[in-house]
Amino acid sequence: MENVLTIAGSDNLAGGGIQADLKTFEELDVFGVSALTSVVNVVPGEIHPHTLSSELLAEQLDATLSQLPIHFAKIGLIGSFSNLLVIIKKLMNTDIKLIVDPVLFFKEGTHHFQKLYADAMKSLLLPIAYLVTPNLEEAAYLSDTSKLETQSDIQQAAQKIQALGCPNVVIKFGSRFPGDTAYNYLLTESGDYWFDTPKLAVTTTDGAGCTFSAAITALLARDYSLVEAVRLATRFVYLGIQAGIPSQSTPR
Ligand SMILES: Nc1ncnc2c1ncn2[C@@H]1O[C@H](COP(=O)(O)OP(=O)(O)O)[C@@H](O)[C@H]1O
């Protein structure tokens, strides 16, 4: 069984974050290991992140990478500029493929946006990543585009993000795009692909993005092609949302 690493935050409700990643890895038959960047409390309408020190993150990465062969790592909430630098330092000269879920904008609630760290993600992390999986707001930020309203806007944004140095880009426009269909758009160096499912009229989408990128990571580690991994991950997330349990504060 392949080992797969997630570098992410803890989500107290376990819809997203490291909990979602490890559960997804388990479900998809890879052995998940973790490096925790932060502890997040999701309270109604707000995200309260408590970021761990970069020394602690570095120690976790050293301990894991020195003991286990890892070929794929998923990066979720990083939490600070100094944590981002640690991740780059520890992973840049390895052959580990990095799947980056930017986690700059949460649908679970508002939180303080760190521009220094978001910009460093563009200039330092994406050039060493294999795949980046932004949601609609993150795609707008990373591509410096003010409005993503049509499918052609999404294609152009993906090209701009690819030009930052990351060969593969999937833009998720599930919850934030009007209409009855949830789309994922994949741009690779050899072609582009659309994946769609009906949009579910439910509120159980917390953690959908984390689960999506964790599923792609697990499937890549199991030797699926990128296109097949995105196709299966789209279906996996759809079934997960359908089976989701609403929290008491979520309107039904
Ligand atoms: N209402 C929905 N119905 C069906 N699928 C959805 C819905 N909302 C999100 N998804 C799926 O969840 C994934 C994550 O989308 P989204 O919620 O936009 O991103 P994030 O969780 O990163 O903010 C998408 O790829 C999409 O396939």
Ligand SMILES: Cc1ncc(COP(=O)(O)O)c(N)n1
């Ligand atoms: C620690 C942490 N990281 C990320 C998310 C966002 O999850 P998503 O964008 O998948 O809804 C979350 N809720 N908690």
